[in-house]
Amino acid sequence: MPLIVVTTSPRVAPGLLSRRAWQVLEEGPVLTQAAGHPLLPYLAEAGITVEVVTADPAALVRRAQAETVVWLEADEALMRSVGHAALALDEPPLIEVVPGSYDLPGARLLDLVSVMDRLRTGCPWDAKQTHESLVPYLLEEAYEVLETIEEGDRAALREELGDLLLQVVFHARVARDRPDAEGGFDIDDVADAIVAKLVRRHPHVFADVRVEGAEEVSDNWEVIKAAERAAKNAGDAGSVLDGVPMGQPALSLAAQLLRRAERAGAPADLDDSAGDDLGARLFALVRQAQAAGLDPEAELRAAARAYRDRVRAWETRDEGRRTDG
Numbered sequence: 001m002p003l004i005v006v007t008t009s010p011r012v013a014p015g016l017l018s019r020r021a022w023q024v025l026e027e028g029p030v031l032t033q034a035a036g037h038p039l040l041p042y043l044a045e046a047g048i049t050v051e052v053v054t055a056d057p058a059a060l061v062r063r064a065q066a067e068t069v070v071w072l073e074a075d076e077a078l079m080r081s082v083g084h085a086a087l088a089l090d091e092p093p094l095i096e097v098v099p100g101s102y103d104l105p106g107a108r109l110l111d112l113v114s115v116m117d118r119l120r121t122g123c124p125w126d127a128k129q130t131h132e133s134l135v136p137y138l139l140e141e142a143y144e145v146l147e148t149i150e151e152g153d154r155a156a157l158r159e160e161l162g163d164l165l166l167q168v169v170f171h172a173r174v175a176r177d178r179p180d181a182e183g184g185f186d187i188d189d190v191a192d193a194i195v196a197k198l199v200r201r202h203p204h205v206f207a208d209v210r211v212e213g214a215e216e217v218s219d220n221w222e223v224i225k226a227a228e229r230a231a232k233n234a235g236d237a238g239s240v241l242d243g244v245p246m247g248q249p250a251l252s253l254a255a256q257l258l259r260r261a262e263r264a265g266a267p268a269d270l271d272d273s274a275g276d277d278l279g280a281r282l283f284a285l286v287r288q289a290q291a292a293g294l295d296p297e298a299e300l301r302a303a304a305r306a307y308r309d310r311v312r313a314w315e316t317r318d319e320g321r322r323t324d325g
Helices: 019-025 040-045 057-066 076-087 108-122 124-128 131-151 154-176 187-201 214-232 250-263 278-291 296-324
Strands: 002-007 030-032 050-052 069-072 094-099
Touching: 002 019, 002 057, 002 076, 019 069, 019 094, 040 050, 057 069, 057 076, 076 094, 108 124, 108 154, 131 154, 131 296, 154 187, 187 214, 250 278, 250 296, 278 296
Parallel strands: 002 069, 002 094, 030 050, 030 069
Antiparallel strands: none
16 A cells, blocks of 8 residues: 655645645545644545644554555655655555645745745844845845856856845835835835836737847837836926936946937937046947947956956966065
8 A cells, every 4th residue: 555645835825736636635544743734724625634643654654554545744854764664664565755736936935035024023133124224235246146147157146146136035025114105015016016017018028019129129128118207207208318327337327328328319429528538538438338239347347357367366476486585
């Protein structure tokens, strides 16, 4: 006789089980050690009795030798103990694992939200943070993500993206503590806003608009953004530069201003980069990078990294000379 272990995801609503799981739950006595398992009310509603017992792996596999036993939920340690107990028998029962429900893509984000809730209420440091106090960490994590991409460190990228994601969840949790009248919102509001924006700006994916290539997608994007600005400003289309963060690094700022202005058809001589002062010359270099399809910020960072490597090599050689002498 088999021992059938039915597993479920805590991130899926209880009662939503696979057909195979419902079938095996009716095949034999159902046992569990979790008296508060969220599935129990749904099984009771379906007429399935569940016996709450202390987990005894040896007793469990011996019982499965005589009859079909269904065990609801099991952690890794219990499953390992059940396996050892079965191997100790001359005629071990068949052990089958039946997934009752699976995690959907993104399910672990629910765990992150839950952990952040615990931190916000249980950790004094997390509890006192504000949007303003978290700004340095947001910038630091963003730059650390950038560094892993520039260095090609894909293993580190996964970790750094997690650190950056935490900042988004943290800010949303801080906002949740504010009353609605003071602009309070939560992580679902954040997700809802970006989902709505992505759907709205991709009518060629989510509606019946047809495009021939990436350039046409970009053109449509600008038209949609202009309509959004007009809707936000009571019919006034505003400036094409609205929304450009002026606090970003200067090279990135100049590049973004140029991109926005050029898309709007602004004449090239507006930048006044023909002057002799350093700022004007730097701005002219940014325009030159733009014309070549290069990111001036990334180019300067690459040059800085190369210089760093040369300095380190010089330090190593110099240290070697001092050691030899």
